[in-house]
Amino acid sequence: MKTFKQIRQINEKFKLPKPPFKGMVLVGFSGKFKMAQSATDEANYGKQVVDDFKKAQKITDTYLKKLKLKPVPKIYVGPKDTASKNKIKVGDFDMNFAIDLYLDFPNNVQLPKGSQLGEFDLGPLVSQLGKLKSFANYPQSDFDANWDDKV
Numbered sequence: 001m002k003t004f005k006q007i008r009q010i011n012e013k014f015k016l017p018k019p020p021f022k023g024m025v026l027v028g029f030s031g032k033f034k035m036a037q038s039a040t041d042e043a044n045y046g047k048q049v050v051d052d053f054k055k056a057q058k059i060t061d062t063y064l065k066k067l068k069l070k071p072v073p074k075i076y077v078g079p080k081d082t083a084s085k086n087k088i089k090v091g092d093f094d095m096n097f098a099i100d101l102y103l104d105f106p107n108n109v110q111l112p113k114g115s116q117l118g119e120f121d122l123g124p125l126v127s128q129l130g131k132l133k134s135f136a137n138y139p140q141s142d143f144d145a146n147w148d149d150k151v
Contacts, residue, residue, distance in 0.1 A: 016127050024147045025121035028102035031056075033134045039095045045082045052132040053078065053097040054088060060099060063125040064109060074107045075100055099129070117148040 019025070033053050035043035043049070053076075061071045073091030077100060080093045090097075103120055104111045111117070129135045 016123060016130060019147055021147075023150050025118055025150050026123040026126060026146060027117045027120060027148045028105070028146045029122060029126055030098060030100045030102075031126065031129055032136045033097040033132075034136045035134050044096055045079060049097055049134045050082065050086045050088065052134040054086075056099060056129055056132060056135065057088075059128050060101070060125060063122075063128070067120055068112065069103075069109050069120070072107070072109055075109065118150045121150075 016026075033044075033049045033056070035041070035046065035048055038044075057076060060075070064071045073089060076088075076090045076098075077092045077094040078088060078090040078097035079095060080090075082088075082097075083090045083093075088097075100108075101122065102108050103117055103122070111120070
């Protein structure tokens with residue numbers, strides 16, 4: 001029998017979605033770091049989430065630099081008190097720690113001049129983040145923001 005704590009945890013395994021159409025690449029996502037469904041659950045501000053979020057920032061910055069893109073602080077959001085207490089830099093405040101990365105959106109990672117969205121695939125980055133215990137599946141419904149045709 002499951003305990004109350006187990007029921008509260010996010011039980012779905014991370015799974016990178018397949019592109020809606022052949023030849024599309026992932027160019028945006030919003031991924032939350034949570035250990036429980038309830039936004040106010042203490043587990044969402046605990047050591048596991050904090051450690052995973054710090055790792056995720058390093059993974060994301062490294063991946064963007066590999067693509068020759070400049071990371072911006074605005075893509076990292078989180079609760080003000082927990083972020084300050086754990087010396088985590090966030091570009092904006094939110095109830096949960098999250099990465100909101102949408103290439104070429106205002107106040108987000110901008111593409112180099114002459115580049116097109118389809119040249120950049122964030123799929124491998126999301127796969128790496130999915131290995132972190134508290135990285136939760138992100139909404140897949142925003143077709144225009146999340147996917148673009150390969151060039």
